[in-house]
Amino acid sequence: METANQIMSLGTFQVLKLPLGFIRVLEWLFAIFAFATCGGYSGQLRVSVDCINKSDSNLSIGINFAYPFRLNRVEFDVPMCEGRRQERLYLIGDFSSSAEFFVTIAVFSFLYSLLATVVYIFFQNKYRENNRGPLIDFIVTVVFSFMWLVSSSAWAKGLSDVKASTDPDEVVLLMSACKVQTNKCSSVYGPRWSGLNTSVVFGYLNFVLWAGNIWFVFKETGWHKGGAARYPSSSSEKQTTAFNQQVYNQGSFDQSGGAFTGTGDFAQSEYSQVGNYGGPISYTNQ
Ligand SMILES: *[C@@H]1O[C@H](CO)[C@@H](O)[C@H](O)[C@H]1NC(C)=O
Numbered sequence: 001m002e003t004a005n006q007i008m009s010l011g012t013f014q015v016l017k018l019p020l021g022f023i024r025v026l027e028w029l030f031a032i033f034a035f036a037t038c039g040g041y042s043g044q045l046r047v048s049v050d051c052i053n054k055s056d057s058n059l060s061i062g063i064n065f066a067y068p069f070r071l072n073r074v075e076f077d078v079p080m081c082e083g084r085r086q087e088r089l090y091l092i093g094d095f096s097s098s099a100e101f102f103v104t105i106a107v108f109s110f111l112y113s114l115l116a117t118v119v120y121i122f123f124q125n126k127y128r129e130n131n132r133g134p135l136i137d138f139i140v141t142v143v144f145s146f147m148w149l150v151s152s153s154a155w156a157k158g159l160s161d162v163k164a165s166t167d168p169d170e171v172v173l174l175m176s177a178c179k180v181q182t183n184k185c186s187s188v189y190g191p192r193w194s195g196l197n198t199s200v201v202f203g204y205l206n207f208v209l210w211a212g213n214i215w216f217v218f219k220e221t222g223w224h225k226g227g228a229a230r231y232p233s234s235s236s237e238k239q240t241t242a243f244n245q246q247v248y249n250q251g252s253f254d255q256s257g258g259a260f261t262g263t264g265d266f267a268q269s270e271y272s273q274v275g276n277y278g279g280p281i282s283y284t285n286q
């Protein structure tokens, strides 16, 4: 494992950038899916009230609701099966907090991963300066992973409550006409949930992505090497040489250990490349 890390962190930053940058791009794509599927949702259910006096019936009562799922503000009129009289009813519950929390995290997560991608590509040197970039990146990534887990779980719970509250069979129980046995109330159709189910799946996928990325950002900080060997800035030739040498040592050590022969070979080939690039390197201390 250590060999693999060393290879990943070889001074040539294409190798090092690859997983981190790629995951950031996935992160902002998945964040878009998460907030679009949740924030853009609108659903409808339809019930019928069939009164004993047919002229009072309404066989197609549509009830619309949408993000942010303040269902207790969704009103609809239903016949009372007493002449023309109607009653105004509301759905039950307000699930806006979990839905808005989820969408907020998704939007900020989108913005951050977009910003981070731009910084990796165009402000590489600024990012490395004093190790501040990796440090901030690491903290933000840990926070977002946690937030994705919390908000996805909160939204998964919120969604199950929304489903219960908009179940047509539950909605007809709110109607006074339906408490009279002679009137027949039934569900015509319920809301489609595929969009919202997708949003929860993307929420957890985002958690997995961010949590996985903690590792790659952690490597950027250089802490796993005990702080002794920081990643050299590309401007410092001397540092780079020392660093390459260290990688070489590590590679040959692991190869002799036999545990990572495959990666050992890779390390060797990487080394020869770097050696050619790096120019004259003295190995006096080996
Ligand atoms: C039935 O309810 C819908 C609202 O969902 C309303 O638009 C329609 O006019 C009602 N029909 C009758 C016959 O009252």
Ligand SMILES: *[C@@H]1O[C@H](CO)[C@@H](O)[C@H](O)[C@H]1NC(C)=O
Pocket: 053, 055, 056, 083, 084
């Ligand atoms: C049915 O409703 C109509 C008009 O609303 C009314 O004239 C009639 O008497 C009602 N019939 C019954 C059986 O209630």
